[in-house]
Amino acid sequence: MKKTILAILLAAAVFTACGPGKTAKEPASTAEAAPAAQAPVLAPVPPMGFNTWNKFGCNVDEKLIRETADAMVETGMLDAGYRYLVIDDCWQVDRAADGRIIADPERFPGGMKALADYVHSRGLLFGIYSDIGPRTCAGRPGAAGHFDFDAATYAEWGVDYIKVDWCNCDDLDAPTEYARFRDALRRSGRPIVLSICEWGRNDPWKWAKGVGQLWRTTADIGDNWASVVWIIGANSRHADAAGPGGWNDPDMLEVGNGGMTFDEYKTHFSLWAIMAAPLMAGNDLRAMTEETKSILLNKEVIAVDQDPLGVQGRVVIERGYGGQVWMKPLADGSKAVAFVNYTDRELAQYVRWSQIGIPPGPARVRDLWARADRGVHSDTGKHYDERFEVRVPSHGVVLVRIWPGE
Numbered sequence: 001m002k003k004t005i006l007a008i009l010l011a012a013a014v015f016t017a018c019g020p021g022k023t024a025k026e027p028a029s030t031a032e033a034a035p036a037a038q039a040p041v042l043a044p045v046p047p048m049g050f051n052t053w054n055k056f057g058c059n060v061d062e063k064l065i066r067e068t069a070d071a072m073v074e075t076g077m078l079d080a081g082y083r084y085l086v087i088d089d090c091w092q093v094d095r096a097a098d099g100r101i102i103a104d105p106e107r108f109p110g111g112m113k114a115l116a117d118y119v120h121s122r123g124l125l126f127g128i129y130s131d132i133g134p135r136t137c138a139g140r141p142g143a144a145g146h147f148d149f150d151a152a153t154y155a156e157w158g159v160d161y162i163k164v165d166w167c168n169c170d171d172l173d174a175p176t177e178y179a180r181f182r183d184a185l186r187r188s189g190r191p192i193v194l195s196i197c198e199w200g201r202n203d204p205w206k207w208a209k210g211v212g213q214l215w216r217t218t219a220d221i222g223d224n225w226a227s228v229v230w231i232i233g234a235n236s237r238h239a240d241a242a243g244p245g246g247w248n249d250p251d252m253l254e255v256g257n258g259g260m261t262f263d264e265y266k267t268h269f270s271l272w273a274i275m276a277a278p279l280m281a282g283n284d285l286r287a288m289t290e291e292t293k294s295i296l297l298n299k300e301v302i303a304v305d306q307d308p309l310g311v312q313g314r315v316v317i318e319r320g321y322g323g324q325v326w327m328k329p330l331a332d333g334s335k336a337v338a339f340v341n342y343t344d345r346e347l348a349q350y351v352r353w354s355q356i357g358i359p360p361g362p363a364r365v366r367d368l369w370a371r372a373d374r375g376v377h378s379d380t381g382k383h384y385d386e387r388f389e390v391r392v393p394s395h396g397v398v399l400v401r402i403w404p405g406e
């Protein structure tokens with residue numbers, strides 16, 4: 001209750017301090033801008049939702065967004081935590097004479113405000129896409145020269161989340177530009193999640209916390225195993241930077257898009273969860289197979305990702321022959337442990353309690369994909385045969401949660 005009152009007071013303070021009407025003039029730098037109000041923590045846990053890009057590319061329209069909103073409710077995605085419905089590139093076509101950004105009138109005839117209202121009416125949050133530079137990656141109008149005007153427009157439409165890309169920005173300073181964009185969002189008076197998308201080019205893990213709530217660490221994901229393996233390696237290097245309010249973003253999910261096996265998709269999803277990554281589904285939610293649903297809707301795996309302690313898991317054992325063991329500490333004192341197999345054959349792997357921060361003695365194990373208890377295992381720290389061992393399929397994962405004690 002206290003929290004709710006505080007949130008209302010904060011929102012009111014932000015709104016009265018800087019209503020959208022005052023924002024049409026574009027400040028040249030943060031120094032010249034009016035002091036930005038303190039924003040509430042927008043992403044205490046990694047954001048979850050859906051984004052159009054991986055499956056639909058530029059083929060976006062309001063029918064797709066409305067149907068996806070319905071699907072998010074009907075399939076249980078919203079109940080599982082996927083709240084943001086984000087339209088990526090290509091919704092925008094031009095600017096009006098006064099500088100106002102214009103949505104494609106053929107694809108979005110009802111306009112963005114009505115679409116956001118519909119998304120909100122389904123209990124979801126609404127997201128959109130822009131670019132720091134003059135043009136987006138697909139050549140649509142970007143935000144350059146219009147940060148405040150756009151932020152005010154988006155606030156007026158009811159935008160809750162914006163992904164901001166870095167195409168056509170080569171000569172610009174990323175920390176400065178994204179901070180200016182953040183300040184424009186704050187002046188709009190609406191809390192809006194800022195998803196920084198400069199692909200790890202400018203070491204965002206060093207400066208993006210406090211600027212955006214998530215920041216890409218790599219180039220774009222592809223719907224294939226090699227891409228997932230490469231991204232896992234790259235994103236794992238920045239675990240120190242992640243925590244409540246700011247997350248490394250290894251890019252959106254490919255689960256359900258058809259380019260990987262069931263085991264590979266489970267590994268992809270498990271590692272995103274272990275790395276406390278934002279979980280933005282990137283498949284057609286209107287036509288999911290039972291296999292795809294069993295991955296995206298596994299609440300025990302999602303709980304690992306969304307754990308309030310907010311620690312990005314790390315590799316604790318690197319086996320030269322193509323196996324890894326990862327550990328993510330969780331708020332209740334348990335540990336999520338992932339055994340990964342990068343080889344073409346089944347691989348037996350084991351772990352000792354001392355390697356995952358569990359004290360010697362008994363510990364209770366649950367397999368999060370089998371959704372089955374695996375009993376109490378004991379590791380005295382002395383006997384090799386009392387370690388916990390699993391058999392991991394090729395390109396697959398075994399993901400368990402281990403609680404110290406009986």
Ligand code: GLA
Pocket residue numbers: 053088089136137138165197199219220
């Ligand atoms: C970049 C981003 C992608 C997507 C496209 C859209 O490549 O990294 O995630 O937003 O632009 O054009």
